[in-house]
Amino acid sequence: MDISSYFLILFLPANVLFSQSSMEFEQHHFPTQTQFKTESVRLEVTSKPVVGLDIYLNGQKQIQKTPFAFENLPAGVYLVHAKNKYYQSKVRKITLDPGDDRRITLHAEAQFGTLSINARPEAIVTFDYNPISQLENLRLLPQTITLRAECPGFAMLKKVVKIEKQVHRKVELINDKPLGSVKLNINSTEANFTLTDNEKGYYYGTGSTQINKVPQGKYALFVELEGFRDHREILKIHGGKENVYNISLFPFTEAYLKQKNNFKTKRNLAFTGATILITVGTLQYIQNQSLHKNYVETHSSKEALYYRVSLEKRTVINNSIFWTAGTLAVLSIYYQVRYVKIHPKDFLSISLTPINTNLAVEWRF
Numbered sequence: 001m002d003i004s005s006y007f008l009i010l011f012l013p014a015n016v017l018f019s020q021s022s023m024e025f026e027q028h029h030f031p032t033q034t035q036f037k038t039e040s041v042r043l044e045v046t047s048k049p050v051v052g053l054d055i056y057l058n059g060q061k062q063i064q065k066t067p068f069a070f071e072n073l074p075a076g077v078y079l080v081h082a083k084n085k086y087y088q089s090k091v092r093k094i095t096l097d098p099g100d101d102r103r104i105t106l107h108a109e110a111q112f113g114t115l116s117i118n119a120r121p122e123a124i125v126t127f128d129y130n131p132i133s134q135l136e137n138l139r140l141l142p143q144t145i146t147l148r149a150e151c152p153g154f155a156m157l158k159k160v161v162k163i164e165k166q167v168h169r170k171v172e173l174i175n176d177k178p179l180g181s182v183k184l185n186i187n188s189t190e191a192n193f194t195l196t197d198n199e200k201g202y203y204y205g206t207g208s209t210q211i212n213k214v215p216q217g218k219y220a221l222f223v224e225l226e227g228f229r230d231h232r233e234i235l236k237i238h239g240g241k242e243n244v245y246n247i248s249l250f251p252f253t254e255a256y257l258k259q260k261n262n263f264k265t266k267r268n269l270a271f272t273g274a275t276i277l278i279t280v281g282t283l284q285y286i287q288n289q290s291l292h293k294n295y296v297e298t299h300s301s302k303e304a305l306y307y308r309v310s311l312e313k314r315t316v317i318n319n320s321i322f323w324t325a326g327t328l329a330v331l332s333i334y335y336q337v338r339y340v341k342i343h344p345k346d347f348l349s350i351s352l353t354p355i356n357t358n359l360a361v362e363w364r365f
Contacts, residue, residue, distance in 0.1 A: 044069035053082035123151040151175040155215030178239025191225040250344035267335035277325035
């Protein structure tokens with residue numbers, strides 16, 4: 001071997017293998033974090049409690065899955081972990097010296113939660129509109145999902161469920177509200193109606209109609225038409241049958257409007273009078289307290305007599321003011337109740353307009 005050969009040996013890279021007769025080299029491609037040495041090593045990676053996880057060396061996914069033995073690895077420092085969709089291990093730092101034959105076991109933790117659903121056998125269950133065929137121990141990654149159960153003859157049931165890692169959830173999703181139909185007979189084809197329940201579900205329309213597939217329960221019915229009194233009613237809808245309701249709207253007559261305005265005026269007057277008297281009575285009561293203080297603190301019998309007589313008169317007046325204010329307050333409440341309770345059906349208006357006359361007659365019943 002001549003001098004030039006010695007220089008060649010000194011400057012060859014560490015990852016080149018050679019012999020005296022011939023030079024052969026092989027280069028392994030791994031991340032820069034690995035410190036390569038002249039001899040390769042063997043590393044076997046396995047996982048528990050599950051196998052078949054993707055192996056990652058220094059952050060790079062390998063095509064192999066656990067368990068697998070890597071042959072002819074360059075010596076150096078490796079960051080090893082394994083994972084798949086549902087399991088993942090912690091990252092382990094391994095130092096491999098030349099000629100090492102190592103075996104490591106990665107302990108994988110579940111990254112999912114499980115869900116069990118109790119539903120009717122004939123129900124179709126979905127989460128986020130994706131059909132579910134397996135209702136026991138369903139694996140799901142942490143998330144918030146909306147479960148729906150549809151069953152013939154019953155109202156759809158919906159629940160929002162939060163899936164947490166390594167937590168088992170049991171959900172009752174049994175449809176228990178049978179469907180019925182509602183027939184509304186309204187005496188006006190132009191009246192608008194709204195039918196709502198406690199769960200914010202609603203139906204609306206105009207005039208007499210029939211609504212099918214209404215879940216059983218209590219509903220609030222509201223019917224309105226310009227020139228007529230609004231109709232409000234709580235309906236109890238029964239499932240599995242037709243529920244018929246007859247709705248009569250009553251028009252506003254002149255007698256009704258006049259009487260309603262009369263109650264409104266009396267209510268306002270009584271309330272205003274009560275407010276004024278309570279204010280005056282309160283101010284006088286404060287003055288009476290000041291007068292009583294002077295009566296207690298005076299040392300003159302003449303002044304004491306004056307304060308006592310004056311205080312007695314003012315107390316009588318003050319009590320009368322409060323009594324009158326209380327009476328007016330009661331009257332204002334009374335007229336408010338009459339104002340709310342008055343109904344157009346209590347008034348029947350019949351107008352007679354003979355030819356060439358302006359005669360109009362109105363009866364109140």
